[in-house]
Amino acid sequence: MALITYRQALKDAFSEEIERDENVFIMGEEVAQYNGAYKVTEGLWDKYGDKRLVDAPISEAGFIGLGIGAAMMGLRPVIEMMFFSFVYVAWDQAVNNASSLRYMSGGLMNVPLVIRGPANGGTNVGATHSHTPENLVANFPGLKCVVPATAADAKGLMKSSIRDNDPVFFMESTLLYGEESEVPEDPDFLIPLGKADVKREGTDLSIIAHGRSVLMALAAAKELKKKHNIDAEVVDLRSIRPLDEETIIKSVKKTNRALLVEENKPYCGIGSQVSHLIQRRAFDYLDAPVHRLSAVDAPAIYSPPLEKVQLPEAKVIVREALDMFNIKA
Amino acid sequence: MSTKTAKKKTAAKSAAKKSSGSAKKSAPAKKAAAKKADAPDLRRYADAPVNKAMSKSDKIRAFVDMVRIRKFEQAALQSYQKGKMGGFLHLYIGQEATAVGTCALLGDHDHIITAYRDHGHALAVGMTMNECMAELYGKYTGCSKGKGGSMHFFAPEKRYWGGHGIVGGQTPLGLGIAYALKYKGLKGSCLCFLGDGAVNQGPFHESLNLAGLWDLPIIYVIENNRYSMGTSQDRSSVYPEGGLAQRAEAYRIDWTTAHGENLYDVRAKTSEAIERAHEKSRPTVLEIATYRYYGHSIADANHQKYRTKEEILEYQRNRDPIMVWQRILEEEGVLTADEAKEIENKARDEAKDSIRFADESPFPPESEILTDVYHSVDNPGSHTNQGKIFFNDRLPWE
Numbered sequence: 001m002a003l004i005t006y007r008q009a010l011k012d013a014f015s016e017e018i019e020r021d022e023n024v025f026i027m028g029e030e031v032a033q034y035n036g037a038y039k040v041t042e043g044l045w046d047k048y049g050d051k052r053l054v055d056a057p058i059s060e061a062g063f064i065g066l067g068i069g070a071a072m073m074g075l076r077p078v079i080e081m082m083f084f085s086f087v088y089v090a091w092d093q094a095v096n097n098a099s100s101l102r103y104m105s106g107g108l109m110n111v112p113l114v115i116r117g118p119a120n121g122g123t124n125v126g127a128t129h130s131h132t133p134e135n136l137v138a139n140f141p142g143l144k145c146v147v148p149a150t151a152a153d154a155k156g157l158m159k160s161s162i163r164d165n166d167p168v169f170f171m172e173s174t175l176l177y178g179e180e181s182e183v184p185e186d187p188d189f190l191i192p193l194g195k196a197d198v199k200r201e202g203t204d205l206s207i208i209a210h211g212r213s214v215l216m217a218l219a220a221a222k223e224l225k226k227k228h229n230i231d232a233e234v235v236d237l238r239s240i241r242p243l244d245e246e247t248i249i250k251s252v253k254k255t256n257r258a259l260l261v262e263e264n265k266p267y268c269g270i271g272s273q274v275s276h277l278i279q280r281r282a283f284d285y286l287d288a289p290v291h292r293l294s295a296v297d298a299p300a301i302y303s304p305p306l307e308k309v310q311l312p313e314a315k316v317i318v319r320e321a322l323d324m325f326n327i328k329a
Numbered sequence: 330m331s332t333k334t335a336k337k338k339t340a341a342k343s344a345a346k347k348s349s350g351s352a353k354k355s356a357p358a359k360k361a362a363a364k365k366a367d368a369p370d371l372r373r374y375a376d377a378p379v380n381k382a383m384s385k386s387d388k389i390r391a392f393v394d395m396v397r398i399r400k401f402e403q404a405a406l407q408s409y410q411k412g413k414m415g416g417f418l419h420l421y422i423g424q425e426a427t428a429v430g431t432c433a434l435l436g437d438h439d440h441i442i443t444a445y446r447d448h449g450h451a452l453a454v455g456m457t458m459n460e461c462m463a464e465l466y467g468k469y470t471g472c473s474k475g476k477g478g479s480m481h482f483f484a485p486e487k488r489y490w491g492g493h494g495i496v497g498g499q500t501p502l503g504l505g506i507a508y509a510l511k512y513k514g515l516k517g518s519c520l521c522f523l524g525d526g527a528v529n530q531g532p533f534h535e536s537l538n539l540a541g542l543w544d545l546p547i548i549y550v551i552e553n554n555r556y557s558m559g560t561s562q563d564r565s566s567v568y569p570e571g572g573l574a575q576r577a578e579a580y581r582i583d584w585t586t587a588h589g590e591n592l593y594d595v596r597a598k599t600s601e602a603i604e605r606a607h608e609k610s611r612p613t614v615l616e617i618a619t620y621r622y623y624g625h626s627i628a629d630a631n632h633q634k635y636r637t638k639e640e641i642l643e644y645q646r647n648r649d650p651i652m653v654w655q656r657i658l659e660e661e662g663v664l665t666a667d668e669a670k671e672i673e674n675k676a677r678d679e680a681k682d683s684i685r686f687a688d689e690s691p692f693p694p695e696s697e698i699l700t701d702v703y704h705s706v707d708n709p710g711s712h713t714n715q716g717k718i719f720f721n722d723r724l725p726w727e
């Protein structure tokens with residue numbers, strides 16, 4: 001185990017997979033000579049050179065499509081989006097082509113591709129740069145989507161995603177790149193896609209979250225315990241599609257209350273899917289209606305203090321949890 | 330991949346210079362070729378090395394392949410009109426020399442990818458009429474098990490990567506195929522076909538820039554049949570005197586044009602492009618002047634509104650690719666009219682058989698809706714994936 005940042009964990013995952021498989025290469029804007037816009041690939045070009053770290057011009061549709069074509073041929077491209085928000089200019093390639101090709105060919109091909117990059121708000125860059133498209137991507141059968149919250153998860157999930165034979169959308173967060181956690185050093189440390197992680201055990205309430213909301217949920221759980229003696233369990237989904245329904249259901253059956261938290265927008269967000277699941281499979285176990293928290297339902301606002309408020313912070317999670325116990329905050 | 334820009338710039342510059350030179354035609358002459366395609370001397374390209382190397386049986390094979398495509402399409406049209414298939418049906422009739430002339434030149438590391446008007450290319454690379462017709466019928470025996478339909482034929486083992494329904498959407502994919510060849514150090518190429526309407530899509534321009542920048546062995550073949558649906562080339566594109574292909578100059582990519590009714594010409598120009606890809610790992614844009622006889626798709630009942638009957642007749646009478654090739658082969662003493670007739674009859678029978686095959690084949694079982702979505706689901710054990718990946722609470726057939 002080593003205490004490293006989320007950014008370093010990703011970089012280690014890339015190094016290990018580049019060394020392990022000659023078909024792995026990283027392509028994107030500023031990933032090589034510039035060391036990555038968020039320094040996630042820093043030093044890798046020096047180490048692995050032009051073939052494995054490829055600076056692409058600003059042509060997302062062109063190089064994502066190129067990545068898909070190369071993946072059809074057996075390469076394993078890892079395509080960086082400087083911001084995940086930029087994937088929209090390549091939506092036809094990233095989503096329409098990547099999700100459909102295997103199907104339309106009756107299984108004659110597959111697309112072992114990773115599209116990755118930061119997909120988060122909260123950095124005061126305005127609405128165009130602050131999208132969280134995990135719900136959009138997860139709506140496409142054929143695609144997989146993971147959203148790691150910690151350094152260890154980032155590493156284990158990135159390595160699994162690169163080795164996966166289907167297209168994986170890997171959504172990171174610029175707000176998490178500097179966060180540290182203990183990460184195993186085993187070069188075969190893999191976290192399966194579709195496996196949630198109980199980040200904190202509890203008995204009174206299940207807070208189910210993904211991405212940065214997991215950290216907020218953990219902070220809220222601490223506060224709930226300290227101030228109100230409410231013991232919250234925090235379930236980190238980690239993977240959106242596939243989804244670990246069993247861990248969700250097990251937790252809700254234990255605690256009888258579910259609060260769903262995400263930085264995505266509410267309408268057709270991940271929470272709506274999870275909420276449906278809970279009412280469908282744990283209806284009789286519920287002592288309260290399922291509650292949801294998400295970003296306030298508007299484009300991401302620029303104004304720094306307001307953007308903080310727009311995303312579900314720990315204190316709002318605490319308030320919502322108390323509401324589920326009919327406790328006035 | 331090379332990113333040593335300084336060296337490359339000069340290389341690209343001289344390539345571009347050669348491009349206009351290699352076309353060996355003054356700009357106005359080229360314009361005539363691209364826009365009017367005046368019926369040229371039929372044997373003008375017969376002496377190109379790739380054509381001189383053709384054996385008698387190669388020549389007959391090309392004739393057979395073109396006739397097979399036409400008969401297949403005619404049979405498909407009849408079935409479509411009988412209500413045997415759904416969706417769209419984009420016929421290739423009139424354009425046969427393009428698919429046959431190009432695909433015959435593909436070696437072990439040469440790949441192709443095209444748009445939705447894809448039946449001709451499929452047959453030209455050796456897919457069977459049966460699997461193609463069954464796919465049109467949505468049958469389990471179709472090349473994509475009935476999951477792709479007319480616009481989405483695939484045969485990766487024949488290096489045929491589809492069959493793509495989004496206009497221009499295949500152009501970056503073709504680039505990726507070429508990228509993979511170069512990455513793996515293979516001497517190959519990718520022929521990526523597109524229509525004259527697709528040239529205005531952004532991803533195509535992004536692809537051209539990347540192809541030129543990274544020296545990728547891709548050949549973009551613009552099948553210029555003069556119309557994108559009901560919009561003529563002149564109403565959809567601005568283009569230089571040399572035609573749509575000349576836009577490649579902006580990306581320092583070699584370009585040329587061919588008469589799509591003349592198989593010799595198609596082969597001659599394609600072979601130069603393949604050689605450029607193999608020997609120099611450089612891209613080419615090749616524009617082939619051609620024509621479609623039917624509407625954009627069979628749902629296009631208006632095709633005589635945006636063009637005249639005379640225009641269609643003129644092409645059919647004077648520049649039909651099969652007729653032109655037959656004339657050439659008869660002049661060369663390679664084929665007689667009787668033999669040609671026999672080839673036609675055989676192809677018609679083969680197409681008829683494929684209709685019977687498609688008719689008698691089963692539809693895929695309902696459970697097939699959920700296969701071929703994910704490799705990990707179809708190959709349990711090969712992945713560490715867990716959890717739920719399909720989200721229906723209950724399936725209609727359960």
Ligand SMILES: Cc1ncc(C[n+]2csc(CCOP(=O)(O)OP(=O)(O)O)c2C)c(N)n1
Pocket residue numbers: 446494495496523524525526527528554556557558625
């Ligand atoms: C992105 C996109 N826009 C529009 C369409 C609808 N559409 C299908 S084919 C077509 C015309 C394309 O013409 P062209 O590229 O010249 O090819 P051709 O049909 O002549 O072979 C159009 C507009 C589509 N399939 N995809």
